[in-house]
Amino acid sequence: MIYCDLHCDALTTAEVRQVTRERLQAGGCLLQCFAAFVAENGGFSAFLSLADAFDRLCAEEGYHPVLSAKEIVPGKINALLTVEGGGEIGDGDKLDALCARGVRMMSFTWNTPNGLGFPNFPDYAGVLSGRRSLAERESARGLTRRGFEAAERMGELGMIVDVSHGSDRLFYDVAGLRRPFAASHSGAQAVFDCARNLTDGQIRRLADCGGVVGLDFCADFLSSDTSREGQKRAILAHAEHILRVGGEDVLALGSDFDGIPPNPYLKDPASMPDLLTAFAEKFGPRRAEKIASKNFLRLFAEVCG
Numbered sequence: 001m002i003y004c005d006l007h008c009d010a011l012t013t014a015e016v017r018q019v020t021r022e023r024l025q026a027g028g029c030l031l032q033c034f035a036a037f038v039a040e041n042g043g044f045s046a047f048l049s050l051a052d053a054f055d056r057l058c059a060e061e062g063y064h065p066v067l068s069a070k071e072i073v074p075g076k077i078n079a080l081l082t083v084e085g086g087g088e089i090g091d092g093d094k095l096d097a098l099c100a101r102g103v104r105m106m107s108f109t110w111n112t113p114n115g116l117g118f119p120n121f122p123d124y125a126g127v128l129s130g131r132r133s134l135a136e137r138e139s140a141r142g143l144t145r146r147g148f149e150a151a152e153r154m155g156e157l158g159m160i161v162d163v164s165h166g167s168d169r170l171f172y173d174v175a176g177l178r179r180p181f182a183a184s185h186s187g188a189q190a191v192f193d194c195a196r197n198l199t200d201g202q203i204r205r206l207a208d209c210g211g212v213v214g215l216d217f218c219a220d221f222l223s224s225d226t227s228r229e230g231q232k233r234a235i236l237a238h239a240e241h242i243l244r245v246g247g248e249d250v251l252a253l254g255s256d257f258d259g260i261p262p263n264p265y266l267k268d269p270a271s272m273p274d275l276l277t278a279f280a281e282k283f284g285p286r287r288a289e290k291i292a293s294k295n296f297l298r299l300f301a302e303v304c305g
Helices: 021-027 043-061 093-100 124-129 145-157 168-175 200-208 228-246 269-283 285-304
Strands: 003-005 029-037 078-084 103-107 160-162 182-186 212-215 251-253
Touching: 003 251, 003 269, 003 285, 021 029, 021 269, 029 043, 029 269, 029 285, 043 078, 043 093, 093 103, 093 145, 103 182, 103 285, 145 160, 145 168, 160 182, 160 285, 168 200, 200 212, 200 228, 212 228, 212 285, 228 251, 228 269, 251 285, 269 285
Parallel strands: 003 029, 029 078, 078 103, 103 160, 182 212, 212 251
Antiparallel strands: none
C-alpha cells in the first residue's frame, strides 16, 4: 500500500537521517513532505538555504518535486516542500516568495510565540525543565493580526494552513476562516493527554472544514508505554479515536521522522508496511487506503490544485 507523509525534518536533522530514498522505497512512499524548519533558524535567509537543500536532495536522491496534486507521478517518490514555524518569514510579500519557491503548506508556530501566533505550550521552557506538564495548553492567545492576514493570503495563493504546534485559540482562529486546513503531525488528546494533541472538538471542526490530521509518531505524545507493542497499540488507539470522532475522511499520516527519536514500533519509513497492514486489518482495506494516502491527496488537490 502506498502512503503520503505530511511531515519530516530530514532537511534540518543533525543526526543520521531516518528518511532516505532506500527506506522510502521500502515503505511504499508516494509523497513525502519535507519541512523547512525556520522557527529558530535565522529567518528568510535560512529558508532560502533550506529550499536550496531541498532542491539538492531531490536531485541527489531522485525525488520528484511537486507543486500540485496533478503533478504527482505514480511509482516515483514525490516530494513537497513545506515550512514549519513560519512566524518570521510568513507574511507580506514573503508569502508570495515562499509560494513561488514551491512551498504549499506552512505552520505558523513551533514551540515559542512569534509574530504570527502562539504555540500549544504556554511555557515550553517550563515543560523542558519539568516545571510544567505536557498536558498544559495555551487556550487564550491565538493568531496575531499578522497571523490572520497570513492565513487569508495563504488561501488566495493556494497554500495549506498547518495548525500543528498552534494553540487552541490559533486552531479555532484558522477554523473560523472556513477553509480546509491541516494538522500535519498531531494526535488525539482523549487517548493521551498532551497539549500537542487535538481535542475531540478540534478533530470534529477540522473534519467539518474538510481538513486532515496527520498522525504523529512521537512516542512521548502517544503513550507512556514506550515498548514496541505499547506504541503499536497507542498508534492504533489514536487512529481509531480520530476516525470515530471525525469520520473516515479526516485521518492521514504525519510521521515527524528526523524530528523525533525513533519510535520503538516505527523507527523509519521502512517500517510503514507493518503499520499499513495493521490499519487494513483493524479498519478494512478501503479506510486504510484513505488514511495512507487518499485523504491528504484530496486536501492537496482541493487547496493547491
